[in-house]
Amino acid sequence: MRTKSILLYLLIFTSLLSLVTMTYAYFKASNNYVIELNLGGLSLNAYISFDGVYIDQDSPYYDPITQTVIVEAFDASKPNYIEHLKIDITLSSKIASKMRFMIKDEWILTRTFNPDAMYPMDPVIESIYFSEQSDIYFPYSYLKKGDLSLFKFHEDGYAYYLPTIDKNETVMINLISGGKPYLVRENDLYVETCVVRIGLEVELVQANRFYEIWGIDQTFYQS
């Protein structure tokens, strides 16, 4: 009889315990979330146009091998005439970034000799070098600067964008806005032509790493 009573009490107690546990579990809601952490990315687009007509990688004025734009430097009748050239870039970044760029322009003069001349010669191809021009031109170039008032030109050849490109900010910058034609010569002996091959190097780094990656002074942007 005593054993039965104990069993009965045990049964009642277990039932109660079961109820209490169920009640407690019901009033609790658990939610787990995974926060995926990805490093921020950067993106850059370049827009190259002649007189408002944009070119792409299939254009005859773009050399995909050397990744340069081919610009006519003397003949104003050509669609890719230098005075019609415009290069813009848009930059966007998921993280605060610093930007710099360098224009790599090669001016190529081709002198073709008259085949009817007394002493015919093979064509001569040479690169043209310029002295420092006025401030509206890129250093040692006939290419005209775009809206570069917020840039600082450094002796390493790069132009540094002074503001920090903020997180999720998109910046559009006009880098090149035309250029000065190169006066070629034409006479009985030879005819000269001139083209410019323009390469563009743009670099973005996260804002706190510019001095390590670019090797410039940490106070560069403060001076």
Place this chain on the structure above:
Amino acid sequence: MKKYMLTILIMLSLVSLIFTLSYAWFTHTQSHQVMKLISKDIDITTTANNQIVVETIVIDDLVMIDFQNDFVLNTYQVRKDTASILEIQILLSMDSMQSKHFISFTPSSSDVIYILYADLLNLNQSGFDKNQIDGMVDNLIGTETNSQVVQSLITLHNESLLNDLKDIIIKPGETIIFYVVLWAKDSYNQEVDNNLLMSIETISFVGGPS
């Protein structure tokens, strides 16, 4: 024989009485619980940067920093610019009972630096931007420059804030808002360590653990 019958009858009556009593008692208890189960529920809606979260929150603007120079010393004044800010909102549904939120974070790597921020006096109001980060960090670490100590101070701060949050009783329909400010140390390896687990346990204020 009659005596036996009488004894059995008495015993049966007693047993029957016990059953009846027990049955009555259980009936009462179960009815009470069933009523609570039907009338109340706990449900939350979580949003991260104003988007409803089902399981995963994606941060795609994490920046790697030199913990000593960029964070502790803020040598180049880029601490606030390199921070990723995640706003978390937890809405307790109108059908829920008064509850408390027990929130915890588990990073997959110690190379993830995260600081929690909440305005405990205005928990239902958003409004934290990067310009508050330097002040927040400076208050937290003071003049301490030892990176290990700073790491410990951050851990203590986060634990303290989560403790404060769990003491707050949330009414049905109320929202709490807090922020997670993140950086990655230079040694962070995205291919291996790329998540932070956030767990929210919402427990009824009445009857729940303190």
